Every structure is written in structure tokens, then in C-alpha cells.
Amino acid sequence: MANIVLISGSPSKNSKTASITNQLQKELIERNHRTSLIDVRELPAEDLLYGNFNSKAITHTHELIRHADAVIVLSPVYKGSYTGILKAFLDLLPEKIFAGKVIAPVVTGGTIAHLLSIEYALKPIFSIMGAKEILHGVFILDTNIQRNEKGDVFLDRELEERVESLLKAIERKEPTI
Ligand SMILES: Cc1cc2nc3c(=O)[nH]c(=O)nc-3n(C[C@H](O)[C@H](O)[C@H](O)COP(=O)(O)O)c2cc1C
Secondary structure, eight states, rough: OEEEEEOOOOTTTOOOHHHHHHHHHHHHTTTTTTEEEEEEEGHHHHHTTTOOOOOOOHHHHHHHHOOOOEEEEEOOOTBSSHHHHHHHHHHOOTTTTTTTTTEEEEESOOGGGGHHHHIIIHHHHHHTOOSEEOOOOOEEEEGGGGEOTTTOOEHHHHHHHHHHHHHHHHHGGGGOO
């Protein structure tokens, strides 16, 4: 059993990325992992906007991440990169907090043309934050995210397989972390 933190980085109320996050969390729980969710949208906006390093809500997230074996970071692509709210949050984390953890990016986007935002936007910041083990990650086109009224997500088979591979990759790292 691994301790896995999910960081969901969309500011949107009816967020597709958040639906994916919830689905992944459910699947991890079914696989007997311990999980914690950090929904950046739920953190105090003023603390994020004014860079309040002493915010209790933010320092609590430090503890969750410190105790994690793996962190899944989820963001929509906004203007070719990850979201500003996610950056505001990451800026408030201790510099090398991802050291010794497996980091897995999951990105949703409107065009496959921005697939590489994982490589040129997210992975460098994970590295700056001390990550040495950054998994390949998954890019999900927003048109492929089907949801029912309860918020359950349905992905096509190919995407399901890519998500499954990501979860297995996290689990394969488990004994070494
Ligand atoms: C402000 C804004 C900027 C966006 N910029 C891009 C972009 O540059 N590239 C892209 O592929 N999709 C872009 N999109 C589409 C979103 O990435 C996509 O719809 C995503 O799944 C939305 O996730 P969310 O519902 O969790 O916010 C943008 C959407 C918004 C609202």
C-alpha cells in the first residue's frame, strides 16, 4: 500500500480535471492505497494570491505531501501551460518537497497540439522541486471526457489503458519508496 497525494489544479467549478482526479482517487482506494486530495480551488484564494507562506491551510498540504510516496499532479492546459492557480500553490511549497517521491502528471486539454506542455511546463518545475522520478504522465483531450450526472467519468478504452499504465507505474515504484 502506498500513500498517494492527488493535487488538482483547475480553478473551474465544473472541472473536468477535478472529475478525473476524483475517478483516479476512487481507483486508488479500490486498489488499497491511502490517498489524500489537495484541490487547489478549495484553498483560501487570498493566501494563494498574496503568497501567504504561513497559511494554515497551505502548511497542512505540506504535511500531506511530506508523507506521500507518490504525488499525482493534475492540471488543465491554460494558455499552453498549467494553470496559474496551480503555480500559485506550487510557489508556496518548500523548495525540494518532491525529493524522494514519484511524481505523475495528468493533464487535460482542448487540443493535442499542447500535449508537450507536460514536458516543457510541468516536468521542469517538478524537477526544480526535487523530483528525480517523474513518470511519463497522461494527456487527456477534454472531448474524450464523458461524465454522467453523478460526476462519474467515462474514458475510451485507449485512455483507460493509459491511466491504468500510470497507476501500475506508480505501484511498481512502491517497494523503492
Ligand atoms: C482560460 C483557458 C485557457 C485554455 N487554454 C488552452 C490551451 O492553451 N491549450 C489547450 O489545449 N486547451 C486549453 N484550454 C482548454 C482546457 O485545457 C480544457 O478544456 C480542460 O479540459 C479544462 O479543464 P477544467 O474543466 O478542469 O478546467 C483552455 C481553457 C481555458 C478555460
